[in-house]
Amino acid sequence: MEFEAIPGVGEKTAKSLSELDDAERALAAGDVAALARAPGLTEGRAAAIARGAIRRRHGDDGDFLATDRAREVYRDVLSLLRERTVTTYAEKRLETLFPTASASRIEEVRAFAAEAMERDPDPAVLDALDGVASLEPASGIRVRERCLATADAERYAAAKDAFPELSVEVVEDARGLAELARSYATVVALDEEFAGVDVEGDVRVRPDAEEHPDDIVPERVLAFFAQNRGRIRAAADVHEAAGMDIPCDLDSLRDALTRLDDDGTVVGDEELDRLTNAVDDADAAVSTAESVANDHLRDAIRERDVTIEGTDFLSLVEQGARVDSLLSRELEDQYAGAVAAAREHLVESLSLRPEEADIANRIFSDDPSFPVGYDEEMLSRLRTELKAGRDRRAIRLKRELAADLSALRDPANEMVTDALELDVELAVSRFARDFECSMPEFVEGGDADDPAGFAIEGGRSPLLDVPFEAADPVDYGVSGVTLLSGVNSGGKTSTLDLVALVVVLAQMGLPVPADRVELERFSELHYYAKSQGTLDAGAFESTLRDFRELVDGETDRLVLVDELESITEPGASAKIIAGILEALDDQSSTAVFVSHLADEIREAAGFAVAVDGIEAVGLENGELVVNRSPVKNHLARSTPELIVEKLAGEDASGFYDRLLEKF
Numbered sequence: 001m002e003f004e005a006i007p008g009v010g011e012k013t014a015k016s017l018s019e020l021d022d023a024e025r026a027l028a029a030g031d032v033a034a035l036a037r038a039p040g041l042t043e044g045r046a047a048a049i050a051r052g053a054i055r056r057r058h059g060d061d062g063d064f065l066a067t068d069r070a071r072e073v074y075r076d077v078l079s080l081l082r083e084r085t086v087t088t089y090a091e092k093r094l095e096t097l098f099p100t101a102s103a104s105r106i107e108e109v110r111a112f113a114a115e116a117m118e119r120d121p122d123p124a125v126l127d128a129l130d131g132v133a134s135l136e137p138a139s140g141i142r143v144r145e146r147c148l149a150t151a152d153a154e155r156y157a158a159a160k161d162a163f164p165e166l167s168v169e170v171v172e173d174a175r176g177l178a179e180l181a182r183s184y185a186t187v188v189a190l191d192e193e194f195a196g197v198d199v200e201g202d203v204r205v206r207p208d209a210e211e212h213p214d215d216i217v218p219e220r221v222l223a224f225f226a227q228n229r230g231r232i233r234a235a236a237d238v239h240e241a242a243g244m245d246i247p248c249d250l251d252s253l254r255d256a257l258t259r260l261d262d263d264g265t266v267v268g269d270e271e272l273d274r275l276t277n278a279v280d281d282a283d284a285a286v287s288t289a290e291s292v293a294n295d296h297l298r299d300a301i302r303e304r305d306v307t308i309e310g311t312d313f314l315s316l317v318e319q320g321a322r323v324d325s326l327l328s329r330e331l332e333d334q335y336a337g338a339v340a341a342a343r344e345h346l347v348e349s350l351s352l353r354p355e356e357a358d359i360a361n362r363i364f365s366d367d368p369s370f371p372v373g374y375d376e377e378m379l380s381r382l383r384t385e386l387k388a389g390r391d392r393r394a395i396r397l398k399r400e401l402a403a404d405l406s407a408l409r410d411p412a413n414e415m416v417t418d419a420l421e422l423d424v425e426l427a428v429s430r431f432a433r434d435f436e437c438s439m440p441e442f443v444e445g446g447d448a449d450d451p452a453g454f455a456i457e458g459g460r461s462p463l464l465d466v467p468f469e470a471a472d473p474v475d476y477g478v479s480g481v482t483l484l485s486g487v488n489s490g491g492k493t494s495t496l497d498l499v500a501l502v503v504v505l506a507q508m509g510l511p512v513p514a515d516r517v518e519l520e521r522f523s524e525l526h527y528y529a530k531s532q533g534t535l536d537a538g539a540f541e542s543t544l545r546d547f548r549e550l551v552d553g554e555t556d557r558l559v560l561v562d563e564l565e566s567i568t569e570p571g572a573s574a575k576i577i578a579g580i581l582e583a584l585d586d587q588s589s590t591a592v593f594v595s596h597l598a599d600e601i602r603e604a605a606g607f608a609v610a611v612d613g614i615e616a617v618g619l620e621n622g623e624l625v626v627n628r629s630p631v632k633n634h635l636a637r638s639t640p641e642l643i644v645e646k647l648a649g650e651d652a653s654g655f656y657d658r659l660l661e662k663f
């Protein structure tokens with residue numbers, strides 16, 4: 001696959017993607033977790049790459065969100081969804097959802113969302129999700145006691161690539177191999193021709209090394225599991241809490257994980273512990289054993305009366321004999337007892353096995369001496385023997401555990417990926433539940449004269465500045481081009497926001513916060529927020545240029561414009577808006593223009609522009625009581641008109657009545 005052809009993928013990223021097994025499948029599936037496993041790719045980058053690949057697959061040009069305000073609404077939607085994730089992965093994965101005009105993409109996400117909405121956001125599952133994150137390749141492994149050896153330059157380069165944790169050495173012949181075997185505990189020869197070569201040391205011939213990396217470097221899989229242990233355990237907990245299918249035997253997985261230390265060493269093996277302790281304690285034990293022997297002998301001497309005949313004594317003195325000979329003559333048994341006690345102490349305190357005890361016993365000599373001393377050389381032999389035993393045991397355990405864990409690597413990856421995907425689904429499910437959503441229905445686009453537009457029943461926007469529970473449900477539908485009039489603060493802007501939100505969600509393939517929604521599949525969303533006041537000539541000109549583009553291009557757009565009149569003086573505004581409406585009407589767009597100049601625009605327009613109105617149903621304690629659902633084909637009375645009307649009712653002078661007639 002040509003990774004460079006994916007938008008935003010440079011050469012470096014393309015290279016790291018191509019190092020990934022199965023990158024094509026991951027891209028096609030938008031599998032951010034798998035993509036994030038490529039060297040040097042973060043989840044955020046992976047999400048962007050997946051988004052590009054998805055767009056390409058569905059022929060989406062990425063133009064759906066055509067204005068800043070439209071993009072803002074999408075960002076708000078993403079925030080609402082992201083707030084409902086537990087893992088960073090799910091946050092990033094949600095960014096692969098985007099509004100689009102592509103029917104196939106919408107359908108794909110709708111199928112996912114429909115399943116997601118069935119998911120039960122059980123607090124126990126959410127709790128367990130807290131510890132889950134994408135698995136990371138093991139890092140920081142450096143094995144010094146093992147090396148690879150080859151006589152072949154190509155093989156050398158390949159092995160260096162495949163086994164960055166090991167030294168790779170070039171050897172010419174058996175002699176070279178023998179030399180290496182002296183510096184490394186284990187040498188793995190890669191060339192077939194070394195089979196049967198007889199050299200001293202631990203030399204293995206493995207021409208198939210690259211196919212069995214976990215055999216050659218068991219540290220790799222051990223470090224992978226050690227470094228990702230928390231995440232894997234959490235993913236297993238998620239599976240149990242959510243009742244998901246588990247792709248391996250959990251007890252064996254958990255058991256294997258408890259046999260691993262954080263740094264990838266194997267723990268919990270009695271024999272290894274015994275050997276490790278024996279190596280560590282050997283010096284101290286010998287020194288204690290020495291004291292034991294000396295105490296023993298001292299006590300024995302103290303308790304004994306040594307009788308020696310004068311002639312014997314004289315001859316001893318004349319021979320220049322030292323106390324040793326006296327010892328050997330008179331106290332042989334006592335010495336033997338003392339040494340036996342020392343040996344017993346040594347063997348017992350180090351829990352030595354018979355072969356090891358044979359060496360240990362020779363640390364104390366059978367020849368009597370006082371004080372009792374020990375043989376340094378023998379002690380060093382014991383130490384070497386114990387160390388070798390310990391290292392053999394450790395590597396054997398590593399190999400065995402690595403073999404168990406190798407088989408669990410795929411299931412562990414699968415469990416973590418599934419748990420992370422579950423978090424994405426649960427975010428959608430919680431969104432749908434929190435905002436009482438339903439799945440929108442797409443209807444055919446209608447025809448040029450009568451676009452299908454949208455129809456919302458019981459829509460409530462989670463983006464309002466009031467709590468969601470306090471939002472009044474809004475019913476509103478538009479097909480074709482419409483003006484939306486209404487009292488100040490009646491909810492016109494909020495209505496446009498709701499329409500934009502619903503359409504963005506629907507075209508992302510997601511459920512919408514309404515009882516029922518029907519809409520056509522719009523080609524683009526153009527949403528213009530209210531301008532902050534009269535524009536200077538330059539800004540006004542560029543706004544007009546924007547609208548020139550708006551009326552020229554794709555059909556079936558949804559255009560939402562909030563109080564465009566404020567950009568310039570009212571008379572000119574009405575004429576400009578009327579002109580834009582005419583052009584939009586010609587190209588079967590659906591448009592809602594919020595305006596206080598509905599009458600003037602209608603007059604200036606060359607066709608019958610529909611006007612809907614958000615009405616105040618009255619004044620209550622000086623506050624407007626508003627019906628938030630726009631009334632179709634109804635020019636809403638303005639706030640001033642309502643107030644004049646109220647005053648007219650309270651005043652008999654006739655002044656307010658005459659004012660009222662002017663409206």
Ligand SMILES: Nc1ncnc2c1ncn2[C@@H]1O[C@H](COP(=O)(O)OP(=O)(O)OP(=O)(O)O)[C@@H](O)[C@H]1O
Nearest residue numbers: 465466470471472487488489490491492493494628
């Ligand atoms: N559906 C609703 N439910 C509850 N409150 C709402 C709803 N719609 C709007 N509001 C409240 O009314 C306030 C004013 O709404 P909005 O700004 O949309 O009115 P507007 O008609 O656009 O005002 P203006 O005439 O100033 O442009 C909002 O800030 C919100 O608090």
